[in-house]
Amino acid sequence: FRLQIGFADEAPINNVLRSIVMQVRHILQGKGRDVVAIASTATICDAAKLLTEKKIGALIVKDKSGKLTGIISERDLVRAMAKGGADSFTDPVSAHMTPAPETCVEADTVESVMEVMTRGRFRHVPVLDDGQAVCGMVSIGDVVKTRIAETVNEAAALREYITAAV
Numbered sequence: 001f002r003l004q005i006g007f008a009d010e011a012p013i014n015n016v017l018r019s020i021v022m023q024v025r026h027i028l029q030g031k032g033r034d035v036v037a038i039a040s041t042a043t044i045c046d047a048a049k050l051l052t053e054k055k056i057g058a059l060i061v062k063d064k065s066g067k068l069t070g071i072i073s074e075r076d077l078v079r080a081m082a083k084g085g086a087d088s089f090t091d092p093v094s095a096h097m098t099p100a101p102e103t104c105v106e107a108d109t110v111e112s113v114m115e116v117m118t119r120g121r122f123r124h125v126p127v128l129d130d131g132q133a134v135c136g137m138v139s140i141g142d143v144v145k146t147r148i149a150e151t152v153n154e155a156a157a158l159r160e161y162i163t164a165a166v
Contacts, residue, residue, distance in 0.1 A: 022150045024113060024127055025106035027143070028136040035126070035137050037062045040069055040094040044080050047072050047093050058124035060134055061097045068134050070097035073124060103128050104138070110146045113138060 037060040038047055047059055051074060061070035072093050080088040080096040088096070103126045104113050113125055117140055127136035 022110040022146050023106065024104055024108045024110065024136075024138060027110065027138050027146050028106065028127060030146075031142060033136040035060050035134050037134075038072065038093055039064075040092065040097070042093050043089060044077060044091050044093060044096060045089040048077055048089075051077070057139060058137070059093075060126055060137065061093055068101075068103075068126060068128075070094070070099045071101040071124060071126065072097040073122070075123075098122070101126060105129075106135070110143055110150065114140075114143045114147060117143065 036050065036054050036056060038050055040061050040063055050059060051057065058071055058073040060068060061072055063069045070093075076096045076098065080091060084091065102116055102120055102122070104116070105128055117123065117125060123140040125138050126134050127138060129135040
């Protein structure tokens, strides 16, 4: 977030606003780092059951070694059903997942993740740690909630700055 104020003393307000820019790490601190994963060899039916049981919209897909190989979402399940009907329930997750999904790291800004999600038209992004292992997942709902909180904080900082200057 870059605020341009036409005053000679604009540096203090920019410093305040920069200090409240939210990062992916802030989302994970609030929601937790639990990640629900499924094997690439599991069936679409298994994925549907797990999504329903956990009340979530997407699963991380891992290979036998535990490495991230894809992501499968509710949208992917709907597409599988539309394409293959009930027979799709026995298809492996690997046949319908999004391979090599976009990822982010904890230091990424919430704004940059929102841009990636909007541009790619997807609602879930796995979060990788320094060792490239999955350490969380953020959804568009998490991002929007955080952006709203960020906007409220920015408005409060501006009010405080204006009140102090008067």
